[in-house]
Amino acid sequence: MNFIKLNKLKKGDKVAILSPSFAAPGKWPHVYELGKKRLMEIFGLEPVDFPATKKIGASKEERSKDLIDAFENKEIKAVIASLGGDDQVTYIKNLPSAPFVNNPKPFLGYSDNTHFENFLWLNGIPSYYGASFFTQFAMQGRMDAYTIEYLKRAFFDEGEYELKSSDIYNDIGLNWDNPANLEKTRVYEKNEGWIWDGTQNANGITWGGCLESIDELLRHNIRIPSLDNFEDIILFAETSEGIPSADYVRRVYRALGERGILKRARAVIVGRPKAWEFNKQNSMEDKKEYRESQREVILKTIREYNHSVPVIQNFDIGHTDPQIALPHGKPIRIDSENKKIFANF
Numbered sequence: 001m002n003f004i005k006l007n008k009l010k011k012g013d014k015v016a017i018l019s020p021s022f023a024a025p026g027k028w029p030h031v032y033e034l035g036k037k038r039l040m041e042i043f044g045l046e047p048v049d050f051p052a053t054k055k056i057g058a059s060k061e062e063r064s065k066d067l068i069d070a071f072e073n074k075e076i077k078a079v080i081a082s083l084g085g086d087d088q089v090t091y092i093k094n095l096p097s098a099p100f101v102n103n104p105k106p107f108l109g110y111s112d113n114t115h116f117e118n119f120l121w122l123n124g125i126p127s128y129y130g131a132s133f134f135t136q137f138a139m140q141g142r143m144d145a146y147t148i149e150y151l152k153r154a155f156f157d158e159g160e161y162e163l164k165s166s167d168i169y170n171d172i173g174l175n176w177d178n179p180a181n182l183e184k185t186r187v188y189e190k191n192e193g194w195i196w197d198g199t200q201n202a203n204g205i206t207w208g209g210c211l212e213s214i215d216e217l218l219r220h221n222i223r224i225p226s227l228d229n230f231e232d233i234i235l236f237a238e239t240s241e242g243i244p245s246a247d248y249v250r251r252v253y254r255a256l257g258e259r260g261i262l263k264r265a266r267a268v269i270v271g272r273p274k275a276w277e278f279n280k281q282n283s284m285e286d287k288k289e290y291r292e293s294q295r296e297v298i299l300k301t302i303r304e305y306n307h308s309v310p311v312i313q314n315f316d317i318g319h320t321d322p323q324i325a326l327p328h329g330k331p332i333r334i335d336s337e338n339k340k341i342f343a344n345f
Contacts, residue, residue, distance in 0.1 A: 001205055001229055003124050003329050004104045009155045011044035013077040016070035017133050019053050020063050020092075021085020021112040024134050026054040028176045032082070035138035042148060043155060048076060060091035067116070068099045077105060078155065082133045084111025084240075089216040092116050093223070097123050106154065108132075108325060110318055111240055114209025117328050118217060118224060121207055126329035128154045129209060129236070130317060140174045141185030144322035153345040154325040160333070163324055163341045165193045165314075170321045171274045171287075186321070189284075191272075191314075194339070197299055198310035202334040204266040206327060206343075208236035210318065212244065215252045218259070230264040234332050238271025238318030239294070243280050246293045250301050257305035267310045267334050269341075270298055271318035310336045 009015075017036070019025065025032035032054075036047040050066040052058035070079050092115040100123055107113075107120060107127040117127045131137070131154070136147050146166045153161055168188040174181040207225055208214065214237060217224050225233060235256075239249060256262050273294050275287035282290065295313050302311055312334070317326050326343065333342040 014046045016076045016079045019082045023056045024083035026056040030179045031138045035133045038137045071103045079107045081109025081113045088112045088115035114213035121329045128325040129328045130325035146322035150324045172276045195313040202267040204234035207233045211237045234267045235265040236269040239273045241277045246297045250297045253301040262305040270313040272314045272320045274319035
């Protein structure tokens with residue numbers, strides 16, 4: 001498990017905005033323009049489009065070419081996914097390794113981008129799980145200060161930093177179809193903080209992503225880290241806007257257990273589950289019940305395979321805001337005695 005050291009960015013660097021899944025910039029150009037404005041004004045970085053960035057219905061070959069070209073382009077210093085989607089499992093496995101191994105650079109994205117980040121991981125290239133262009137950079141009203149803090153770590157800072165829980169959270173969106181919503185600010189709720197089980201300390205390399213994408217990796221027999229690798233891995237996962245049932249979540253964790261992964265992983269970090277979507281507008285009470293049900297089934301399933309591994313839930317990653325751009329394929333240190341987590345950026 002030898003990982004390439006990525007170069008940090010500096011103000012004025014060019015950053016590619018790609019659409020490895022759904023081409024959201026082609027559907028909501030007003031949202032895309034806001035994200036570009038934020039990237040320049042807050043981070044001092046220059047966004048660059050590629051041919052398929054805005055092309056709705058772009059072929060797998062076109063999206064593959066954008067990924068290869070962006071990594072091979074010496075002027076591009078990082079790559080950010082515009083949004084997620086649902087079909088990376090069908091083509092990421094066919095990417096050649098050489099363009100990425102020979103030209104490593106930071107990649108940021110989550111959800112369906114789990115597949116590309118798994119590909120990078122297998123090729124010894126770290127990435128950052130989080131901060132899709134539409135959902136974080138183009139946040140309505142203003143970018144979250146908590147999100148900005150960890151993005152600046154990902155872009156510019158080097159070394160180990162303590163991760164801290166956000167005091168507030170939001171999972172209720174504002175519709176992108178209405179440009180006026182970009183001027184509004186979401187309503188945030190009080191966050192419960194991280195929910196900890198287990199007393200062991202742990203050190204390891206992060207691997208994981210969206211649970212539904214991990215399920216796709218398993219069911220389609222896509223290569224993932226080996227069982228030997230998992231002896232040194234801190235596993236992380238979170239569920240998507242699909243708001244999967246507790247029974248579905250249980251089955252995926254059971255699959256991880258039956259494959260020997262839960263027995264070997266040094267720790268498990270679980271993102272705060274999104275509990276509201278436009279087609280599932282749950283009440284506050286329903287959301288609370290959903291989160292608790294998922295937490296209970298995850299912990300129960302993990303404990304069937306591993307009695308002592310530390311399990312930290314309600315973590316600020318994935319389909320939630322604000323969020324941590326979590327280093328993926330980099331060391332994390334878990335101090336269970338003091339309930340603290342440190343990540344190497």
